[in-house]
Amino acid sequence: MPQxxxxxxxxxxxxxxxxxxxxxxxxxxxxxxxxMGFVNLAHGAFAMAGGYIVVSLxxxxxxxxxxxxxxxxxxxxxxxxxxxxxxxxxLYKATDLEQVLLTxxxxxxxxxxxxxxxxxxxxxxxxxxxxxxxxNLGFRSFPTYRAFLIAIGAVLISVLWYGFEKTNIxxxxxxxVDNRRMAESVGINVDLLFTLTFALGSALAAVGGGLxxxxxxxxxxxxxLYLVLFxxxxxxxxxxxxxxxxxAALVIGIIDTGGKYAFPVAGNLxxxxxxxxxxxxxxxxxxxxE
Amino acid sequence: xAEARARAADYLVRRHYFRLSEALPWLLMIAAFFLFPxxxxxxSQVLIMVLFALSLDLILGYxxxxxxGHAAFFGVGAYTVAxxxxxxxxxEPISGIIAxxxxxxxxxxxxxxxxxxxxxxxxxxxxIAFAAMLQESGNLRSDITGGYDGLPGLMFxxxxxxxxxxxxxxxxxxxxxxxxxxxFYFVRRIIYSPFGQALTGIRENVRRMHAIGSPVHRRLVxxxxxxxxxxxxxxxxxxxxxxxxxxxxxxxxxSAKVLVMLILGGTGRLYGPFLGAAVYMVLEDxxxxxxxxxxxxxxxxxxxxxxxxxxxGLLGLAEDARGLFKRGDSAPSAPRRMVWxxxxxxxxxxxxxxxxxxxxxxxxxxxxxxxxxxxxxxxSAPARALIFTLGxxxxxxxxNAVYLLVTSRTSVEEQTS
Amino acid sequence: xxxxxxxxxxxxxxxALHVTRDVxxxxxxxxxxxxxxxxxxxxxTLINLITGVIRPSAGxxxxxxxxxxxxxxxxxxxxxxxxxxxxxxxxxxLSVLENICMAIGERDGHxxxxxxxxxxxxxxxxxxxxxLESLQIVDDALKLVRNLPYxxxxxxxxxxxxxxxxxxxxxxxPAAGVPSSESxxxxxxxxxxxxxxxxxxxxxxxxxVFRFAKEITVLVQGAVFTQGTPxxxxxxxxxxxxxxxxxxHDAAQRGGQHG
Numbered sequence: 031m032p033q034x035x036x037x038x039x040x041x042x043x044x045x046x047x048x049x050x051x052x053x054x055x056x057x058x059x060x061x062x063x064x065x066m067g068f069v070n071l072a073h074g075a076f077a078m079a080g081g082y083i084v085v086s087l088x089x090x091x092x093x094x095x096x097x098x099x100x101x102x103x104x105x106x107x108x109x110x111x112x113x114x115x116x117x118x119x120x121l122y123k124a125t126d127l128e129q130v131l132l133t134x135x136x137x138x139x140x141x142x143x144x145x146x147x148x149x150x151x152x153x154x155x156x157x158x159x160x161x162x163x164x165x166n167l168g169f170r171s172f173p174t175y176r177a178f179l180i181a182i183g184a185v186l187i188s189v190l191w192y193g194f195e196k197t198n199i200x201x202x203x204x205x206x207v208d209n210r211r212m213a214e215s216v217g218i219n220v221d222l223l224f225t226l227t228f229a230l231g232s233a234l235a236a237v238g239g240g241l242x243x244x245x246x247x248x249x250x251x252x253x254x255l256y257l258v259l260f261x262x263x264x265x266x267x268x269x270x271x272x273x274x275x276x277x278a279a280l281v282i283g284i285i286d287t288g289g290k291y292a293f294p295v296a297g298n299l300x301x302x303x304x305x306x307x308x309x310x311x312x313x314x315x316x317x318x319x320e
Numbered sequence: 321x322a323e324a325r326a327r328a329a330d331y332l333v334r335r336h337y338f339r340l341s342e343a344l345p346w347l348l349m350i351a352a353f354f355l356f357p358x359x360x361x362x363x364s365q366v367l368i369m370v371l372f373a374l375s376l377d378l379i380l381g382y383x384x385x386x387x388x389g390h391a392a393f394f395g396v397g398a399y400t401v402a403x404x405x406x407x408x409x410x411x412e413p414i415s416g417i418i419a420x421x422x423x424x425x426x427x428x429x430x431x432x433x434x435x436x437x438x439x440x441x442x443x444x445x446x447x448i449a450f451a452a453m454l455q456e457s458g459n460l461r462s463d464i465t466g467g468y469d470g471l472p473g474l475m476f477x478x479x480x481x482x483x484x485x486x487x488x489x490x491x492x493x494x495x496x497x498x499x500x501x502x503x504f505y506f507v508r509r510i511i512y513s514p515f516g517q518a519l520t521g522i523r524e525n526v527r528r529m530h531a532i533g534s535p536v537h538r539r540l541v542x543x544x545x546x547x548x549x550x551x552x553x554x555x556x557x558x559x560x561x562x563x564x565x566x567x568x569x570x571x572x573x574x575s576a577k578v579l580v581m582l583i584l585g586g587t588g589r590l591y592g593p594f595l596g597a598a599v600y601m602v603l604e605d606x607x608x609x610x611x612x613x614x615x616x617x618x619x620x621x622x623x624x625x626x627x628x629x630x631x632x633g634l635l636g637l638a639e640d641a642r643g644l645f646k647r648g649d650s651a652p653s654a655p656r657r658m659v660w661x662x663x664x665x666x667x668x669x670x671x672x673x674x675x676x677x678x679x680x681x682x683x684x685x686x687x688x689x690x691x692x693x694x695x696x697x698x699x700s701a702p703a704r705a706l707i708f709t710l711g712x713x714x715x716x717x718x719x720n721a722v723y724l725l726v727t728s729r730t731s732v733e734e735q736t737s
Numbered sequence: 738x739x740x741x742x743x744x745x746x747x748x749x750x751x752x753a754l755h756v757t758r759d760v761x762x763x764x765x766x767x768x769x770x771x772x773x774x775x776x777x778x779x780x781x782t783l784i785n786l787i788t789g790v791i792r793p794s795a796g797x798x799x800x801x802x803x804x805x806x807x808x809x810x811x812x813x814x815x816x817x818x819x820x821x822x823x824x825x826x827x828x829x830x831l832s833v834l835e836n837i838c839m840a841i842g843e844r845d846g847h848x849x850x851x852x853x854x855x856x857x858x859x860x861x862x863x864x865x866x867x868x869l870e871s872l873q874i875v876d877d878a879l880k881l882v883r884n885l886p887y888x889x890x891x892x893x894x895x896x897x898x899x900x901x902x903x904x905x906x907x908x909x910x911p912a913a914g915v916p917s918s919e920s921x922x923x924x925x926x927x928x929x930x931x932x933x934x935x936x937x938x939x940x941x942x943x944x945x946v947f948r949f950a951k952e953i954t955v956l957v958q959g960a961v962f963t964q965g966t967p968x969x970x971x972x973x974x975x976x977x978x979x980x981x982x983x984x985x986h987d988a989a990q991r992g993g994q995h996g
Binding site: 063069112116120121124126127128130131132134135136137138139140141142143145146258261262264265269295296297298299302303305306309310313314 | 380386388434435437438440441442444445446448449450452453456457459460572576579580583613614616617619620621622623624626627628631670674677
Binding site for chain 3: 324325327328329331332333334335336509510512513514515516517518520521524525527528529530531532533534535536
């Protein structure tokens with residue numbers, strides 16, 4: 031195979047894995063922002079919490095990686111319900127600015143607490159044997175972990191797509207995102223729906239956080255560092271859209287990976303440039319509502 | 321009728337007159353010089369942040385535009401001064417900051433023209449993206465900009481040709497003070513002008529503004545440019561007083577920081593930026609030296625509390641307090657008692673539950689960290705867990721009870737109606 | 738003589754939904770025309786098209802002979818087109834006086850001034866107070882709009898429109914939401930409007946319509962059903978059928994229409 035093609039495939043592969051991480055972590059944020067218009071900048075903190083729970087479970091309690099991911103997801107999902115009911119609910123009618131500030135404050139507090147308990151040094155997570163090493167796909171070998179990430183992503187996308195498009199609840203969510211007042215007047219319990227989607231979104235974020243450890247290492251600043259990235263994926267994809275989040279995650283994941291390979295000195299320039307261009311042309315993102 | 325008319329006209333005509341109370345912040349800034357003569361380098365940075373926050377208030381507090389990218393203009397000003405000094409040997413300070421301000425203003429006008437058509441998340445992301453792109457572009461030419469390591473050892477001429485910089489930063493302080501005073505004068509004029517009124521109109525009801533013929537977009541671009549220019553001046557001052565600049569001036573953190581300062585002090589109030597920036601900088605200086613983690617927890621908590629209980633910032637709280645006292649002068653109102661309703665008990669119960677969970681987690685975590693005095697004080701682990709859990713519940717319920725007592729007292733009439 | 742407001746073949750669709758169909762409407766100077774029709778007929782949409790909140794899919798709008806079909810809202814307002822909204826759009830955090838001064842300031846270009854204080858513009862304040870006096874709300878001049886009862890807020894809404902010194906005035910249900918004890922205040926104002934202004938008023942209350950209108954346009958499902966003098970409209974059997982017969986149909990449709 032020509033060198034160029036090999037590099038291209040590598041970039042695509044790594045970009046795809048990165049995109050899966052972005053999608054899994056951001057999809058919850060997109061749906062909740064599209065559904066309730068609530069700007070939750072603590073979303074990154076939920077992801078980070080998930081990561082640290084996985085670290086503790088695998089290192090201190092010897093639980094395997096994959097079950098840890100599930101436990102972390104469920105735990106964060108349940109805790110997020112408490113946050114939503116107790117705190118966020120009061121601010122649904124508040125201005126964007128107030129929501130931004132409250133959730134950023136929560137994120138700061140979370141970072142401080144996790145720094146206190148886990149320290150600032152990046153944490154890693156022990157992987158089971160079958161996730162280590164490379165997997166040979168014929169023309170090249172790729173890291174098994176990334177293949178795993180892509181596979182998990184594909185499964186989650188299918189499940190979410192099915193849930194969104196084919197089930198009753200999915201239809202209700204789509205209806206409420208499209209026109210909340212209409213949905214309420216037709217008898218859909220939007221409040222309950224929101225709590226559910228919020229919990230699910232936070233759980234997914236936690237799983238994403240756990241998956242990210244092997245890719246980037248985990249430090250307490252994860253919460254804010256990657257937050258901007260999640261916001262970009264959500265804004266570029268369009269609020270409340272599964273398709274949009276996926277497309278945005280793919281575009282950003284692949285172009286960023288390629289960009290960093292070809293022009294490492296440009297850093298994140300490509301991502302921000304894409305964001306600006308997309309938003310200037312279509313302010314509501316790829317598949318956002320007008 | 322005629323009297324009401326005269327009174328109304330009078331109020332509007334006098335509104336922009338200087339009030340005696342306005343002298344207070346300025347006197348405090350002057351007093352600071354004599355009270356803390358060896359903290360003046362810090363003092364200059366506080367005043368620079370005041371200026372930066374003031375620029376943000378113009379668009380956020382008055383025009384209602386939420387931005388998380390204002391550091392972009394601060395950075396433009398900072399680097400204009402730095403590069404002019406380095407590449408053009410232009411080290412006269414006052415013309416330097418004027419140039420920095422002008423350039424930042426032009427950039428602000430250009431960017432604003434494009435992005436101020438949008439609002440909400442779209443606008444927010446565009447402001448973040450722009451600041452980040454400037455930063456990354458600066459890094460591409462780190463040979464000129466010094467990248468994240470920066471450009472150290474910049475040299476500047478004495479202010480007005482006579483005031484030489486000194487080791488204690490005294491000259492710097494008065495220099496920044498002077499610039500702040502001059503710019504504040506202009507900002508104050510703008511706020512009380514018909515243009516400033518129109519900005520408030522845009523913030524209060526943009527639909528109405530369109531319907532009465534206001535060129536909303538043009539106005540917003542204009543104020544955005546002015547705000548950018550002032551931020552640029554602040555940036556230029558930053559470079560001059562530090563004799564150093566790095567690409568970190570463009571950091572998202574800085575845009576967020578100045579936003580927090582403004583919220584803390586109170587938006588849309590002339591002196592909000594003064595109070596907010598001063599309080600923030602002083603707290604940060606003290607606490608982050610003590611423990612950076614603790615500072616981060618503190619500022620996070622402060623933000624949460626501000627949004628929940630002090631939405632209009634410290635100045636807003638002060639106004640409320642004054643209102644409370646005023647009410648005391650008028651006829652005494654009916655005594656207020658606390659009546660415990662089911663929803664109050666519910667709220668207490670929920671707080672207790674939250675407190676218990678948090679306490680339990682805290683105990684668990686402290687166990688993990690083997691905090692010394694905790695482990696020696698109560699040796700058995702289950703006992704510790706119990707104490708933390710119950711303690712957490714008690715503390716949370718207690719705080720909630722106090723809050724309810726303060727806010728939910730109803731007067732006898734309201735109870736019996 | 739050129740009409741003050743001329744609407745020609747105005748059409749507007751939202752996807753497959755054709756909300757405004759081929760509307761022709763002409764307001765001469767000094768006109769007093771009422772726009773009536775069942776709920777969901779597209780009356781507010783028509784006002785939005787005329788004022789520029791939305792652009793038409795086809796057709797033209799001209800103001801005093803000038804084509805403003807693609808002009809911005811603000812441009813039209815500056816050329817003499819004023820409107821009130823069905824739900825008050827006021828500066829609730831500002832005083833009544835400041836609300837009116839805002840409109841005058843825009844009209845005369847004072848609001849472009851960054852330098853002199855707003856209080857220095859004595860003429861603006863005096864004119865605003867004149868407007869308040871003629872509407873008998875001068876005592877409320879310094880009260881914040883949000884502290885006023887709804888009926889008086891509605892008066893402020895009209896006062897702002899009048900302060901623009903418009904040549905064409907569009908009133909969207911001016912008495913809506915006003916308690917009947919206060920509605921006479923609104924109606925008196927409408928009665929005493931400058932005879933030179935061309936006025937179009939959307940109304941449901943037939944008493945108000947017949948008291949005020951010299952001409953009536955009936956809008957049904959986005960199209961002009963019929964136009965004429967109040968007498969002609971009152972005697973028109975089809976109009977009655979449309980109102981009574983449509984009632985049940987419209988009640989069912991109300992849920993799905995964007996109104």
